[in-house]
Amino acid sequence: MVFHALGDPTRRQIVDQLSHGPASVSELAAPLPMSLPAVVQHLRVLQDCGLVESEKVGRVRTCRVRPVTMRKAERWIEERRTEWERRLDRLDEYLAEQSDK
Amino acid sequence: MVFHALGDPTRRQIVDQLSHGPASVSELAAPLPMSLPAVVQHLRVLQDCGLVESEKVGRVRTCRVRPVTMRKAERWIEERRTEWERRLDRLDEYLAEQSDK
DNA sequence: GTCACACTTAAGTCAGTGCTTAAGTATTCG
């Protein structure tokens, strides 16, 4: 799941770095204080939920972000937030109507 | 952290239910296949990250969603997504320019 | 061919998470 993937600070950092452009596995690993296999495991989580995609050319795997999946995650939150806000608006309307009487 | 909180399916269900209106702890627990203390623990996570707030009146605690925090989470993803998309646009522009020459 | 590079796979460790049950506290109702 997308939110589970974004729940880890390392994975957010990877997404952050990838938002500035594609990168190889070792480029992504460079700034991170952990072993390369650990980074590969994080990348796997990000790919499994569709936040990141990658292709291997020769011996280097290049990763990039998938905006479609990010958009879906945004929407999930947005829908619940706006639902709540619409409810509040209806409530305000109702209260205003009542005080007019 | 917000994304960690949303990473759990039970907590997403709670947020979902709360988006339709405030609810008490036992109302939130009713549809969930687990004990009430388990639900309280989930609520604690949701409150600690600011996604939910609650107040106790008498012996019933009423919970509601905090749209401000939801908006922040949306933005985090949105910023990375748009950053990536802007990068792609600039690249397109550059390529178009090159092919004109 | 051989060496270095860029991963990849596998196995194991250890802390954190998501539950449980059992017992408590505070409030309301009769």
Place this chain on the structure above:
DNA sequence: CGAATACTTAAGCACTGACTTAAGTGTGAC
């Protein structure tokens, strides 16, 4: 007051998640 309600706290336990190291595999450069 006594019982029922609505949580609350605490302890324990199984499982998952985030690492590690060690040993592969496939590619490119010389």
